[in-house]
Amino acid sequence: MPGRVRNLLEKVGDELILKIQLGRTPVQDLPLKILNFLSDSRFTNKQLELGYDEIYHNYLLITIKNSHGPHILQHMLGNAGQNATASTILKLEKAQRIALKYPIIPNELIDVYDIPLTPNKPLTLNRLISAASNVDKNFFKYDAGENNMCQTFVENIIDINGLTPNIVDQATLNALKPIDAKALISTLGSRANIVKMATDWGARLDKLVFDRKIKWKISQPKQFVPFGEANVTDSKSTDAIYTAILQLEKNAQLLVQSPPSPESPVSTRF
Structure with a gap:
């Protein structure tokens, strides 16, 4: 289990689930264009043959009771809001790895489908995830070439x-049904392993960065000394500067006390 998911479950895993929704967003064009290029256009042909107008990334939007956060509605509505329940929405998905986080992109909340909960059967995040992970042997693995990807992950849960x-x-049933990713990936032929290599490397990078395997160097704050307290010169330099200042003052006094002669180059004639 990724560290981020485990830490979040420790905080809110036992909160009651209030609502579950299937969410989906279209897969970006660039990865599909790359797959189509690697397969000499067979990928798109197979997609059309299978009747997939669009390929989606599926995930679950889970609304849980939030007993930790402030009861904003109660403060706003007073007695009228006593029955209001503070809640939080979390996004559960599997890309290279499993992720549980707050949805941050607005379109993640647009194309959604309600998954009715079973009456009189309380469900928590911990129960939802542990039940699925104990049964699904591929729960933590990602391999689109073997139909083990985001859509099957959601359907299995x-x-x-x-x-x-x-x-x-x-x-909702149509949106929940996974596509045949194995048939699509097989159009790449001998290059099909590129997809798994890419997702495996993505998973490793995610693990290194977000599980804190890579520790970023934190620079120490710089200390600034007030200019008046700074020792910018040594004693010899100070003596030399002081002597030079005295000599300049003497020269200035001589110029003031001695008026220039007519032949002096400093006199000015009009």
């Missing part, structure tokens, strides 16, 4: 926790 029978909306 919903199914293993017994929530699939609660879904009666056909659009």
Whole structure:
């Protein structure tokens, strides 16, 4: 389990789940164009053959009761808000690795489908994730070439926790059904392993950075000495400067006391 997920579950894992939604966003064009290039356009042809107008990244938006945060609604509404429940939305997904975080991009909250909860069966984040991870042997692995990716990850969580029978909306069932990623990746032929190599490297980099395997060097704060307290010269330099100042003062006094002669180059004629 990634450290970030584990730390968050320690804080809110036992909070009651209030709502579960399936969310999805279209996969960006660049990765698809690369796959299509590597497959000599067979990737797009297979996509059209399988009837996939769009390829989506699926995830779960989970609204949990927030007993730790401030009860804002109660403060705003007074007695009328006594029944209001403070809540927090978290995004559970699997890309290279499993992630549990707060949704930060607005379009992550647009294309969503409700997953009805089972009545009289309380569910928490810890129960939801532990049930799925104990049954799904590929829960922590990512391999699109073997149909082990974001969409199967989401479907398995919903199914293993017994929530699939609660879904009666056909659009939700259609959105939940995974695509045949294995058939798409197979169009790359001998280059199919490139996809797994890329996701494996992404997972390693994510682990190094976010699990603090790489520790960034923190520079020490610089100390500034007030100019008046700074020792900018040594004693010999100070003596030399002082002697030069005295000599300049003597020369200035001589110039003031002795008026220039008519032949003096400092006299000015008009």
